[in-house]
Amino acid sequence: MKIGILTQPLHSNYGGLLQNYALQQTLIRLGHVVETIDWEGGSGLRAMLYRMKVQVLHTLFPNRYPLLKYMPNDKEKSIIQRNTNHFINTYINHTEAMHSYEEFVKQASKGKYDAYVVGSDQCWRPCYNAFLPSMFLDFVQDKQVKRIAYAASFGTDKWEFTPQQTAVCVPLAKKFDMVSVREDSGVKLCKEHLGVDAVHVLDPTMLLTKEEYIQLIEKEKEPKSNGTLFNYILDPDAKKSAFIQKVAKAKGLKAFQVLPKCQAEIRTKEDVKERIEDCVFPGVTTWLRAFMDTEITIVDSFHGMVFSIIFNKPFWAIGNVSRGMSRFTSLLKMFHLEDRLLDADNLDDVDFSKPVDWTMVNGILEEKRRECKNLLLTNLNE
Incomplete structure (x- = not known):
């Protein structure tokens, strides 16, 4: 067919x-x-x-x-x-x-x-x-x-x-x-x-499966990521940046991103005209490799949560109302991970050591x- x-x-x-x-x-x-x-x-x-x-x-x-x-x-x-x-x-x-x-x-x-x-x-x-x-x-x-x-x-x-x-x-x-x-x-x-x-x-x-994505990464000979705390933040602000640095310091990790230096969500016409190389997106398998190498992820994106789950990486998801919260709550509810969702206005009292029951999550996913x-x-x- x-x-x-x-x-x-x-x-x-x-x-x-x-x-x-x-x-x-x-x-x-x-x-x-x-x-x-x-x-x-x-x-x-x-x-x-x-x-x-x-x-x-x-x-x-x-x-x-x-x-x-x-x-x-x-x-x-x-x-x-x-x-x-x-x-x-x-x-x-x-x-x-x-x-x-x-x-x-x-x-x-x-x-x-x-x-x-x-x-x-x-x-x-x-x-x-x-x-x-x-x-x-x-x-x-x-x-x-x-x-x-x-x-x-x-x-x-x-x-x-x-x-x-x-x-x-x-x-x-x-x-x-x-x-x-x-x-x-x-x-x-x-x-x-x-x-x-x-x-x-x-x-x-x-x-x-995770293994199928790893095969894709290996096929592209993607080099190791340059950090251990992957933050995939589509709508950056000072509060999110401070939270990422706080987690990195508390857990002894190095924060890193896989995004253009001049991020698409906030780039201007002048950015594109005057510094276009800073607007270039890293490769798809570079992004995938980040989930493979990281120890923790912090995201405000639906697929950031998805690939954290696929790769069994402890994650925190910062709610993103303008992009649609039902995408976040529906996915987390399916895997009984509602406690991984954070309010963007309340990032002060988070238990960074809270574990994820990956045996349960993987059973549901399978x-x-x-x-x-x-x-x-x-x-x-x-």
């Missing part, structure tokens, strides 16, 4: 790239031919109008709609993303990037897919998606194909679709043969707003991994 995957654009988001890689690998090992239908999030008239819309919404609702940053031109992107592009082009089978609905329609005809899998990485969150109806397969129209949503994510427990978006997506969602979601809150959102039953599943990255693979296998083969 030939399967087309739809997810977020293939740019420089480590978790986003690895969830796509993991889903592809899982489907390939189930015996299918797989490619990702890529789409370009930052160019074209539709994308420009989308950015204007988000700018207005951010002004009105700053906590709900993140402000979109300066978008580098193609030449600048090729430099900034050279390491992540290596991973994409080496390990992810993908189409040329789509820029319009018409290109999605052409690819559906050209690709001759027997099935589509839509999934993960907030692909169903309007503020992160210029082609929201296409993530519900509007371009497939009435073709007789399998429609699967695997770990589709709204990123939040609030319904953020406009009435118009809801009206468009409801009939599309009802055409799916199976809907599964990444957050437990997504089950309720699907039922109440889309009128479909959904199953709560693992993020695709958790379908692969069981869920088996269930999720069987769910995919059954629904694709029906």
